[in-house]
Amino acid sequence: MGEQFDLIVIGGGPGGYVAAIKGAQQGLRVALVEEGELGGTCLNRGCIPTKTLMHAAFLYQEMKEAAELGIYAEGLRYDLSALYQRKETVVQELREGVSGLLRANGIQCYEGRGYLSAADTVVLSGTEEVTLHASRILLAVGAKPQRPPIPGMELPGVLTSDEILHSPPTACQHLAILGGGVIGCELASVYGALGCEVTILEAAERILPLADREISQNLTMILKKRGVSIRTGCLVEEIKPRGDGLSLTGNDKTGVCTIACDHLLVSVGRKANCEGLWNPSLGIETASGGIVVNAQFETSVPGVFAIGDCVAGSQQLAHVASAQADHVVAGMMGKKPEKNLAYVPSCLYTNPEIAWVGLSADEAKKQGIEVKTSKYLMSGNGKSLLEGQERGFIKLVVDAKTETLLGAQLMCGRATELIAGITSAIACACKAEDLASVIYPHPSFSEGLGEALEDLFGGAVHVAPKRKRN
Secondary structure (H helix, E strand, O other): OOEEEEEEEEOOOOOHHHHHHHHHHOOOOEEEEEOOOOOHHHHHHOHHHHHHHHHHHHHHHHHHOHHHHOOOOOOOOOOHHHHHHHHHHHHHHHHHHHHHHHHHOOOEEEEOEEEEEEOOEEEEEOOOOEEEEEEEEEEOOOEEEOOOOOOOOOOOOEEEHHHHHHOOOOOOOEEEEEOOOHHHHHHHHHHHHOOOEEEEEEOOOOOOOOOOHHHHHHHHHHHHHOOOEEEEOOEEEEEEEEOOEEEEEEEEOOEEEEEEEOEEEEOOOEEEOOOOOEOHHHOOOEEOOEEOOOOOOEOOOOOEEEOHHHEOOOOOOHHHHHHHHHHHHHHHOOOOOOOOOOOOOEEEOOOOEEEEEEOOHHHHHHOOOOEEEEEEEHHHOHHHHHOOOOOOEEEEEEEOOOOEEEEEEEEEOOHHHHHHHHHHHHHOOOEHHHHHOOOOOOOOOHHHHHHHHHHOOOOOOOOOOOOOOO
């Protein structure tokens, strides 16, 4: 027979557990099925572990350079195992917090792999078979790292982000990173700050190929200044063992190239974790390995929904999955969603931080929108200078006719915090003039935003006047 629920959620990540809690808040009887640890990729193998290690690595880097501030550290060193133990402590505390929230909301949790045997039935595999029923089933199973079909990909020392964030690589003196996207650049920053030789191998013409070109160029210069080698237009074709390490052979702009390293981090994207998730006879539609959904996040099977990284074309961000959770549960209950899914901030936690939201100037022009732009260089910002921040800027894109804010690209201290307010302004169709009228505290990174806004109207104080053309 099996137990009956109003909603069954498969997957306990930032999409799944948020949806379960939102459902319980609406009075639904909810079951959550998770085969691994609560919190999903973000908490256990992604956002939180990476940023915990980044915090420690950047602190170490600052201490090495602290003599410039008049602070002298003798015998400075780090213990990589201790850094990873600290990471695990943070993860465990947050994981216990998620578990406590689920209990407090009366959600029944099941440990095991959920299998959708029918549109209203989930079977759990484990020590004993358990069957659950519900009129609504939500798939929030996330994604896992891809391993491209390169010979030698199975060799010891070839790691995915899941593996390198789980435990520290032993005797890592030279780390090669296949892929210069967000994951690759963040982990290059971590290991580079800890003194490891790092080489990024990116197939595209630049790292962060989906970001603003100027952001990509600036980060390239900063990483190179810090000793990270970057090879773009590089295609790795074979991996071979070499002594205690690896030898990578491929092609780049100069022709055939060979790179020696002791570990290779593969960060070329993630694929939906959908294998063996449902009965094939259900006919759930997929595309490029992900689940196809409509505007209400319902799959091709009525009553079965999907959100987060397992959805075809998803941005694969934790905050997107959580927002979609709110959206899908509200739709189930016939209510208006609280979250606006149209404007999603993207963030990198490098040093300096990077964030963007909305349209770039090029994207706006492609849509036929006439725009005005401004840019404030953060080298003139007092907070940036006193904290020793590297080169950075704030760029804004405004509709030339309505003067509403359309987009922003930031590369500066606290960019990942500043972007939240900017996202709100774009979602609310705020006019640049109104945003410029706000008083920004001094000294702060947010002053740079104020300067960029005032520059749109030619009133920025800390920006040199533009030369007038004859």
